[in-house]
Amino acid sequence: MNNQDKENLRQMFEIFVNSDQAEEAAEDIRRAEQILDEYPAPEPDSRLLARIKAEVTAGLQQSKAGIHRRMVYKIAVAAAAAVVILAAVSVKLFEKGVVVPQKFTYTPAIPRTIWESKLLADDDENLASLTAEFEDIESEVLAVHSGKTNGNSNMAELEIELTEIDSDFWKG
Amino acid sequence: MAKSEDLAPIIIGCKKGDPQCFSKLIDVYASRCYGFFYRLTGNRTTSDDLLSELFVRLVEKIGSFKGGSFDSWLFKTASNIFADYLRDRQRQDKKIQAQKSILQPEQTENRHQENEPLDKLQVQLGRLDGDTRQLIMLRFYSQLSFKEIARMRSEPIGTTLSKLHRGLKKLRDLMEQQPYE
Numbered sequence: 001m002n003n004q005d006k007e008n009l010r011q012m013f014e015i016f017v018n019s020d021q022a023e024e025a026a027e028d029i030r031r032a033e034q035i036l037d038e039y040p041a042p043e044p045d046s047r048l049l050a051r052i053k054a055e056v057t058a059g060l061q062q063s064k065a066g067i068h069r070r071m072v073y074k075i076a077v078a079a080a081a082a083v084v085i086l087a088a089v090s091v092k093l094f095e096k097g098v099v100v101p102q103k104f105t106y107t108p109a110i111p112r113t114i115w116e117s118k119l120l121a122d123d124d125e126n127l128a129s130l131t132a133e134f135e136d137i138e139s140e141v142l143a144v145h146s147g148k149t150n151g152n153s154n155m156a157e158l159e160i161e162l163t164e165i166d167s168d169f170w171k172g
Numbered sequence: 173m174a175k176s177e178d179l180a181p182i183i184i185g186c187k188k189g190d191p192q193c194f195s196k197l198i199d200v201y202a203s204r205c206y207g208f209f210y211r212l213t214g215n216r217t218t219s220d221d222l223l224s225e226l227f228v229r230l231v232e233k234i235g236s237f238k239g240g241s242f243d244s245w246l247f248k249t250a251s252n253i254f255a256d257y258l259r260d261r262q263r264q265d266k267k268i269q270a271q272k273s274i275l276q277p278e279q280t281e282n283r284h285q286e287n288e289p290l291d292k293l294q295v296q297l298g299r300l301d302g303d304t305r306q307l308i309m310l311r312f313y314s315q316l317s318f319k320e321i322a323r324m325r326s327e328p329i330g331t332t333l334s335k336l337h338r339g340l341k342k343l344r345d346l347m348e349q350q351p352y353e
Contacts, residue, residue: 007317013337016330025337032340035347036312039293041207042216044223049202052224056198057191059231064189 133165179242186234198227205250208313212254212306214294225253247314248324251306258302296346304339311336 009029013022108115117123121131140158179200185193205226209219229249237245290298297305310321322332 007319012318012329012333016333025333028337028341028344032344033312035293035344036308039291041210044202044206044220048220048223049198052202052227053191053195053198055224056194056227056231059228060189060191060194063231 130165133161137161137165183234183237183242186230187237194227194231197230201246202227204313204315205246208247208250208309209254211294211297211309211313213257214290214298218257222250222253222257226250229253241316241320243314244316244320244324247310247316251310251324254306292347296343299346300339300343304335304342307332307336308339308343 009026010022013025016022017025114120114124121127137158144155144158182193182196182200186197202223206219206223209222209226210216213219213222226246226249230246233249297308300308307321307325310316310324311318314321316324318329318332318336321336322329325332
């Protein structure tokens with residue numbers, strides 16, 4: 001049973017025209033299609049069918065060969081590209097003479113003596129000299145406050161010294 | 173019309189490139205497709221060529237069939253092949269006309285030079301316009317429903333129904349009234 005047998009022509013026409021017109025239109029189609037049945041078209045020649053089958057088989061073989069050729073071509077292109085890339089990388093490495101490190105060495109950023117020190121002010125030379133400077137300044141300030149020295153000249157020296165210390169400290 | 177469950181393994185085989193399955197497909201559809209082309213062209217030689225073209229194209233295009241009605245897909249391809257043939261013929265006709273007007277302007281020739289006799293139906297079909305003739309043949313040989321034909325032609329079902337009704341009615345009138353020439 002084909003799809004035409006399943007459809008109800010009258011019902012389809014009834015969507016667009018009234019019931020009587022739909023019946024008439026459906027009947028027109030049925031009768032006209034009967035005429036087509038009465039005049040069958042000629043059948044294709046058996047030699048034609050054999051020729052078409054041979055053409056189709058040849059076409060299939062060509063298409064398979066084409067697919068194979070395309071696949072081989074793709075693989076060849078990929079392999080050639082890989083060889084070119086490898087060669088380019090090798091030439092670059094050879095030109096630069098890149099030496100791959102054999103062994104890694106580690107050096108601490110902070111000296112071991114300072115890292116392990118229990119009294120940092122004594123073991124770190126910079127810190128020791130800074131501490132000494134502070135002590136000197138402290139004694140001088142005390143002298144100024146007690147009036148043992150001439151305040152003006154001592155204060156000026158003190159300021160100069162503080163400035164030097166400050167700049168030296170930040171220089172490291 | 174082949175049952176879709178019988179056709180499914182054949183189409184799967186065709187998609188895999190099996191020549192045996194293509195051979196079966198040709199056996200199932202050759203008669204109807206040949207009838208379709210013959211009624212549109214009225215010429216056996218042209219119908220032979222178009223049928224051959226259809227199945228050769230099928231080998232190339234079968235991969236694009238994504239399911240649904242195979243008959244609809246096949247007859248859509250057949251209609252496209254016929255449209256291509258018409259375009260080619262129009263181009264050739266123009267070329268021939270141009271050459272004739274240059275070389276022998278006084279000579280006119282009937283384009284139909286075939287000796288093969290046409291049956292009454294073929295003669296009366298020739299009196300219908302091309303689109304109506306194609307619609308009638310599509311309906312008759314593809315055995316598709318109106319809904320499928322309307323979808324294939326990308327037009328509303330009412331338009332298809334009306335065109336086909338008018339065309340068939342005119343054909344019936346011609347067959348009943350006109351004497352066989």
